[in-house]
Amino acid sequence: MSDQLVTQALCWRVERRDGVLLALTDHDRDLTVDGVTHRAAPGMLPSAIARGEGLDADTMAVSGALGVGAFRRDDLLAGRWDGARVVIVAVDWSDPAAPAVPLGEGRIGEVELTEQGFTAELRGVQAQLERPVSEVTSPACRATLGDARCRVAMAGRRRFARIVADADAAVTLDAVEPVDNAYGEGVLRWFGGANAGLTSAIERSAGAVLTLRAAPVFAATPGVLVEVVEGCDRRLATCAARFGNVANFRGEPHLPGVDLLTRYPGG
Numbered sequence: 001m002s003d004q005l006v007t008q009a010l011c012w013r014v015e016r017r018d019g020v021l022l023a024l025t026d027h028d029r030d031l032t033v034d035g036v037t038h039r040a041a042p043g044m045l046p047s048a049i050a051r052g053e054g055l056d057a058d059t060m061a062v063s064g065a066l067g068v069g070a071f072r073r074d075d076l077l078a079g080r081w082d083g084a085r086v087v088i089v090a091v092d093w094s095d096p097a098a099p100a101v102p103l104g105e106g107r108i109g110e111v112e113l114t115e116q117g118f119t120a121e122l123r124g125v126q127a128q129l130e131r132p133v134s135e136v137t138s139p140a141c142r143a144t145l146g147d148a149r150c151r152v153a154m155a156g157r158r159r160f161a162r163i164v165a166d167a168d169a170a171v172t173l174d175a176v177e178p179v180d181n182a183y184g185e186g187v188l189r190w191f192g193g194a195n196a197g198l199t200s201a202i203e204r205s206a207g208a209v210l211t212l213r214a215a216p217v218f219a220a221t222p223g224v225l226v227e228v229v230e231g232c233d234r235r236l237a238t239c240a241a242r243f244g245n246v247a248n249f250r251g252e253p254h255l256p257g258v259d260l261l262t263r264y265p266g267g
Contacts, residue, residue, distance in 0.1 A: 007094040011038045014108075015085040018197035027093050033100050076111055076118055078198060078217040084108045086122050140234040143250040145186075151248050157230040160191075166220035169203075169212045173228070176208045179242070183210055186231030194218035202231060 009027035013036060016022075025031045025038040032038070075081060085107055089100040109121040135142055146154035161173040177183055183205035190198050194217075201213040210228070232238060236253045240246045 007092050009091050009093045010088065010103075011091055011100070012086055012088045013038070014081070015087075016080060016197075017083055018080070020080075020197070025091075031091060031093055032096070033089065033091055071118060073113065073118075074194075074218075076113060078195075080197060081108055081111065081120070088122075137252045137255055139251055139253040139255070141232070141236075141239060141249055141251040142234075143248070145230065145232040149248065149250055150245065152243050152245055154229070158227060160225060160227050163193075163220050163222055163224045163226060164208070165222065166216065169215045171210045171212060171216075171220065171226075173208045173210065173226070177205050181205055182230050183228050184231050185233055187229045188212065189227040189229070190216070190220075191225040191227060193221055193224040195220060195224075202228070 009025055009031060011023070011025040011027075011031060011033050014022040014024070021036075023033075023036050023038040024041040027038075027040055029040050030037055031040075071081070085105070087105050088103045090103055091100045092098040104122070106122045109123045111121070112119045141150075143150040146152050146157070159175065161175045163171060164174050165172040171188070181204055183202045186202045186205075188200045188202055188210060190196050190200070198217060200216060203211045203213045205211070232243070234251065236246065236249055236251065239249045
């Protein structure tokens, strides 16, 4: 039994939302599992996996020193690892042919930075059951422009441009918008510079100037390539006039609100 215990190694694969894959192991040398090389990261300290009974969410925490396994402070602060998919398995490093034993799967939740490094919370797939299962009524559309419910074609509503100037939350592009406030409520994706792989929400646009909801995590240098995606203010009038898509509008603008309960005859 002791031989089996000392030959066990923990491996985890982290897949970021921007496509970056990181594979680590707590063993003192690299291991190849399912064709993926897991780099030795002895500075990573996983906690015990707490499996919930029934539909309770599984939880786990991983602690490590900054820089171990490419976990850098700037990337953690920028949110590059938020929501990353994590798959954890146990392997017998003395027998490469032995199958890996799955231990858990989930996504990175809260990340806490400390003087010693960082601690990341992993939440199991059951955590998705905590989300609301039904929608509530709203005067604004609940669909996202271009998704399966909206059905507006986005092929001609995504454009590449380059940064001309960056002043806090105001970004100037080298191209003007096609219509007034075309990118308002849209998304800006960074394809270069220190912000590469990140996205920024656009508050409004005017000509070649975009006002972001928050300043970029890192300062943007002129010439950086970005993609801007048109947005929608989710109003029925906009849906009809700009997109001609009232048939797919997912809101109830004419439904009486809760203020109806406070009305009285003659009030």
